[in-house]
Amino acid sequence: MQALISLDNAPPLAAPLRFFLSAPLFLMLAGLLLAVAGPEVFASRWLPATLALVHLVTIGFMLQVMIGAMIQVLPVVAGASLPRPLALARFVHAALSVGALLLAAGFLSGGAALLRLAALLLALGVGAFLLAAMPVVLPQVSTSPTIRGLKLSLFGLAGVAGLGVALALGLAHGWRLPYPELADLHAGWGLAAWAGVLLAAMAYVMMPMFQLTPGYPARPSWWYPPLLLGLVLLWSLAVALGWPLLTRLTQGMLAVVGLAFTGLTLRLQRQRRRARADATSRYWLAGLCAALGALAMLAAATLWPAVTVWPAWTPLFAILLLAGAFVSFIAGMLYKIVPFLTWMHLQLKMQPGLPAPNMNRLLPDPAMRRQALSYLMALALLLGAAVAPSWLARPAGILLALAGGWLWWNLLGTAWRYRLQAIALAGASDERAQRAGG
Amino acid sequence: MTPIRSFMTADHRHCDNLFAAAEEAMAKGDLGAGKIAFEQFREALQNHFSAEEKTLFPSFEVKTGMTMGPTRVMRMEHEQMRILLDEAAKALERGDGDDYLGQAETLLIMMQQHNLKEENMLYPMCDEHLAAEASAVLAHLETDLSSAT
Numbered sequence: 001m002q003a004l005i006s007l008d009n010a011p012p013l014a015a016p017l018r019f020f021l022s023a024p025l026f027l028m029l030a031g032l033l034l035a036v037a038g039p040e041v042f043a044s045r046w047l048p049a050t051l052a053l054v055h056l057v058t059i060g061f062m063l064q065v066m067i068g069a070m071i072q073v074l075p076v077v078a079g080a081s082l083p084r085p086l087a088l089a090r091f092v093h094a095a096l097s098v099g100a101l102l103l104a105a106g107f108l109s110g111g112a113a114l115l116r117l118a119a120l121l122l123a124l125g126v127g128a129f130l131l132a133a134m135p136v137v138l139p140q141v142s143t144s145p146t147i148r149g150l151k152l153s154l155f156g157l158a159g160v161a162g163l164g165v166a167l168a169l170g171l172a173h174g175w176r177l178p179y180p181e182l183a184d185l186h187a188g189w190g191l192a193a194w195a196g197v198l199l200a201a202m203a204y205v206m207m208p209m210f211q212l213t214p215g216y217p218a219r220p221s222w223w224y225p226p227l228l229l230g231l232v233l234l235w236s237l238a239v240a241l242g243w244p245l246l247t248r249l250t251q252g253m254l255a256v257v258g259l260a261f262t263g264l265t266l267r268l269q270r271q272r273r274r275a276r277a278d279a280t281s282r283y284w285l286a287g288l289c290a291a292l293g294a295l296a297m298l299a300a301a302t303l304w305p306a307v308t309v310w311p312a313w314t315p316l317f318a319i320l321l322l323a324g325a326f327v328s329f330i331a332g333m334l335y336k337i338v339p340f341l342t343w344m345h346l347q348l349k350m351q352p353g354l355p356a357p358n359m360n361r362l363l364p365d366p367a368m369r370r371q372a373l374s375y376l377m378a379l380a381l382l383l384g385a386a387v388a389p390s391w392l393a394r395p396a397g398i399l400l401a402l403a404g405g406w407l408w409w410n411l412l413g414t415a416w417r418y419r420l421q422a423i424a425l426a427g428a429s430d431e432r433a434q435r436a437g438g
Numbered sequence: 439m440t441p442i443r444s445f446m447t448a449d450h451r452h453c454d455n456l457f458a459a460a461e462e463a464m465a466k467g468d469l470g471a472g473k474i475a476f477e478q479f480r481e482a483l484q485n486h487f488s489a490e491e492k493t494l495f496p497s498f499e500v501k502t503g504m505t506m507g508p509t510r511v512m513r514m515e516h517e518q519m520r521i522l523l524d525e526a527a528k529a530l531e532r533g534d535g536d537d538y539l540g541q542a543e544t545l546l547i548m549m550q551q552h553n554l555k556e557e558n559m560l561y562p563m564c565d566e567h568l569a570a571e572a573s574a575v576l577a578h579l580e581t582d583l584s585s586a587t
Contacts (some may be wrong), residue, residue, distance in 0.1 A: 076551060076554070077554065077558070079559055143558060205554065209547065209551065209554070210546075210550075212458050273454070273462075274461060275465045276465045276539070340544070340548075353517075355521050355524075355525045358525070358537070358540040358543070358544040359540060359544040359547070360536070360540030
């Protein structure tokens with residue numbers, strides 16, 4: 001009977017919105033860090049500034065939006081109502097925001113206490129979310145590939161967080177760990193088993209919904225999430241047993257599976273029935289192209305490991321996958337989700353029969369399109385900076401900070417217009433009540 | 439077998455196609471074609487709502503005794519979408535293409551998330567609870583959808 005109650009059970013707006021409004025600030029911060037640290041960020045993935053930058057994007061931006069979105073969609077899509085969503089959102093949001101900042105500060109300063117505290121906060125934030133979500137999500141029957149994907153992604157989140165906390169504590173305490181292998185595996189859990197699976201589960205729903213594409217074919221949709229999770233588990237086994245060949249094989253298979261999904265998504269995009277190219281469709285197209293590039297690089301690196309010796313290889317791969325693919329997909333989704341949620345909550349406050357301002361009034365199309373363009377320019381500069389860091393690293397950082405700030409400004413404007421309308425509506429209904437009373 | 443789910447889901451896709459045709463005409467700036475396509479879409483969507491409100495929801499409510507459950511939420515969302523339909527129609531009357539596209543965007547997402555709940559939750563529940571009378575309900579729904587056009 002869970003499903004019955006949940007139809008009515010969308011969480012309060014403040015629960016998901018806090019994640020969506022603070023996430024772009026971390027993108028801005030990542031850009032500022034790049035502008036300050038400059039070319040050295042591209043020299044090695046192990047440098048303090050590089051680690052800080054990557055985690056500002058992955059935890060500060062990606063993880064925040066992903067958890068905020070999950071709090072919103074779990075009741076609607078999976079019929080799973082989280083207990084006390086607002087209190088949960090407040091706690092998780094605070095833990096992740098402060099945790100991401102402390103982690104970045106810990107990397108930059110090398111301070112063991114900061115790393116320990118960051119690991120504790122992030123473990124608490126993710127742990128609280130998983131403890132709330134797992135008991136209501138896992139018992140749901142997987143009646144659609146989306147529900148199966150949402151369920152499996154929670155294991156991916158547990159995996160990436162567990163490994164991340166172990167690595168941070170390892171650094172803080174100077175434990176002797178196989179850091180390169182574990183860091184790769186940590187990224188595999190985060191980007192394939194958590195973000196990749198969640199992205200697929202959401203794409204199954206969102207692509208037909210926002211763009212009127214045909215649905216994903218059923219069989220691959222059912223198999224894609226368990227396949228990704230299975231491959232990451234196999235990769236973990238390979239690392240545990242110390243079998244580098246199996247590690248390479250699973251990475252190669254992840255690349256192939258990811259390429260197939262991306263290719264299929266691009267084909268569906270071409271069949272979309274909406275003629276208009278809006279900011280979201282541009283973001284997604286850019287994201288899909290970047291994903292194709294990143295996954296082709298991953299496939300190439302497993303076949304010919306020598307290519308990774310090229311100094312620009314690793315930064316190019318990371319930029320394509322994180323900034324190019326995931327950040328673009330997420331920004332595109334934010335531009336649909338935030339105006340729609342604010343509209344929906346306003347509509348619920350309206351007197352019966354009266355219209356709320358439509359989505360384009362809450363977030364005008366031109367503002368989104370220009371911001372998307374600025375982000376794509378930042379992406380181009382970032383890719384250029386991977387090849388010519390001494391010239392382009394700082395400009396790329398500045399542009400990334402601007403594009404992140406602009407995204408924040410656009411979403412904040414929507415929240416502000418919502419607030420003004422909501423206050424006006426509350427005032428009007430007070431007046432009516434007074435008149436009726438008098 | 440999920441006869442109600444399949445039948446009603448197919449009608450959702452039919453409405454989607456009509457929506458896309460209207461939006462395409464408007465995006466091309468063809469107001470005349472847009473108005474005709476929008477009217478077809480509006481009619482199809484309203485028929486869908488009334489088939490649910492007159493046939494499917496009451497059958498479900500009688501059988502399960504739940505009048506304040508999922509069908510109440512679905513009826514409320516129908517009301518919200520009727521407002522959006524009216525606002526979109528007014529924008530077309532004024533020849534205000536931008537406002538139309540804004541209303542249409544909002545309506546589309548509202549409609550899609552509503553459909554999602556029906557297709558994944560309510561229709562499967564209808565198939566489960568109305569298994570015995572499924573063919574009669576389906577015949578009724580078919581008449582509702584065709585007689586109204």
